[in-house]
Amino acid sequence: MTSKPERVVLIGVAGDSGCGKSTFLRRLIDLFGEELMTVICLDDYHSLDRKQRKETGITALDPRANNFDLMYEQIKALKNGQAIDKPIYNHETGMIDPPERIEPNHIVVVEGLHPLYDERVRELIDFSVYFDISDEVKIAWKIQRDMAERGHRYEDVLAQINSRKPDFEKFIEPQREFADVVLQVLPTNLIKNDTERKVLRVRMLQREGKDGFEPTYLFDEGSTIQWTPCGRKLTCSYPGMQLYYGSDVYYGRYVSVLEVDGQFDNLEEVIYIETHLSNTSTKYQGEMTHLLLQHREYPGSNNGTGLFQVLTGLKMRDEYERLTAKEAKLAVQV
Ligand SMILES: Nc1ncnc2c1ncn2[C@@H]1O[C@H](COP(=O)(O)OP(=O)(O)OP(=O)(O)O)[C@@H](O)[C@H]1O
Numbered sequence: 001m002t003s004k005p006e007r008v009v010l011i012g013v014a015g016d017s018g019c020g021k022s023t024f025l026r027r028l029i030d031l032f033g034e035e036l037m038t039v040i041c042l043d044d045y046h047s048l049d050r051k052q053r054k055e056t057g058i059t060a061l062d063p064r065a066n067n068f069d070l071m072y073e074q075i076k077a078l079k080n081g082q083a084i085d086k087p088i089y090n091h092e093t094g095m096i097d098p099p100e101r102i103e104p105n106h107i108v109v110v111e112g113l114h115p116l117y118d119e120r121v122r123e124l125i126d127f128s129v130y131f132d133i134s135d136e137v138k139i140a141w142k143i144q145r146d147m148a149e150r151g152h153r154y155e156d157v158l159a160q161i162n163s164r165k166p167d168f169e170k171f172i173e174p175q176r177e178f179a180d181v182v183l184q185v186l187p188t189n190l191i192k193n194d195t196e197r198k199v200l201r202v203r204m205l206q207r208e209g210k211d212g213f214e215p216t217y218l219f220d221e222g223s224t225i226q227w228t229p230c231g232r233k234l235t236c237s238y239p240g241m242q243l244y245y246g247s248d249v250y251y252g253r254y255v256s257v258l259e260v261d262g263q264f265d266n267l268e269e270v271i272y273i274e275t276h277l278s279n280t281s282t283k284y285q286g287e288m289t290h291l292l293l294q295h296r297e298y299p300g301s302n303n304g305t306g307l308f309q310v311l312t313g314l315k316m317r318d319e320y321e322r323l324t325a326k327e328a329k330l331a332v333q334v
């Protein structure tokens, strides 16, 4: 860490395992730099180790397997600029290791299964995102990773997903109600009965009315727009690309919705889309495209997942700058 933070900004990144949280965190590091940002993985607050969970039949998704009191106390302490001794959950052994000292940092990211579950923790978070990956896509991603990289069998991956489902629906999914941004990843509408899940429909739901958060819009704020950008300025091969912008009601609150269905053939051409978006929180025209191009190897860089992850990161940077500027102004006044 470089300097003692005047104001710790707390970012929440929520979602199931294998939903793209780590990829998103790498994109956040591009924006904030490693020095300014500390990531707390909430798996470290598992109160039951792997053996205890197996014996009791309680999954890691179940709140009973997690110590929310300690999570709250420690996150509150970090936000107040105090160091903590955070427990460590060891994914290799399945056991809880001796704690490690964590110093407060300018940006503290709390990521994992439950950042928005406990009301006390939720209240501390300044900006949050929930990764809402549809079952079809989740299965395709998990199978691709766990079979290719971890040597698991197809049936085992599927069985694992299905066994988590009841607790996922009970304890993880409901958190999306509280997120400032929800990134939904769905099968494409452009191919009938698509089973490959390579082409995706990605929606970014942005909460309306949050202090300081100005949702990004396409063409004309508040309107409803369906746009096919393929043509002279955007190369699209089959099955093409569709963009949508409009508003909706989500868990009883207004949200602005941006949607990209399809994939980019040529990532440099994303600049064409970027020039038609407003309130992107970029510092210069083309920054979004530049950030995407910087890591074209990250999964999803050629579709809406990458684009909206970058946009969400930019919104978090904006919130960080807004909150720290406010703090600096208050410090000058006293
Ligand atoms: N946008 C994407 N497009 C295609 N595949 C993706 C995308 N995001 C993630 N994946 C796939 O899912 C896997 C998991 O992604 P990632 O490690 O970012 O998720 P995670 O939520 O951090 O998972 P975990 O909690 O299990 O570590 C990746 O290795 C990749 O195979």
Ligand SMILES: O=C(CO)[C@H](O)[C@H](O)COP(=O)(O)O
Pocket: 016, 017, 043, 050, 060, 090, 091, 092, 094, 113
């Ligand atoms: O959903 C998870 C969060 O990453 C893990 O399944 C949970 O943390 C338990 O880990 P492990 O399977 O290594 O015991």
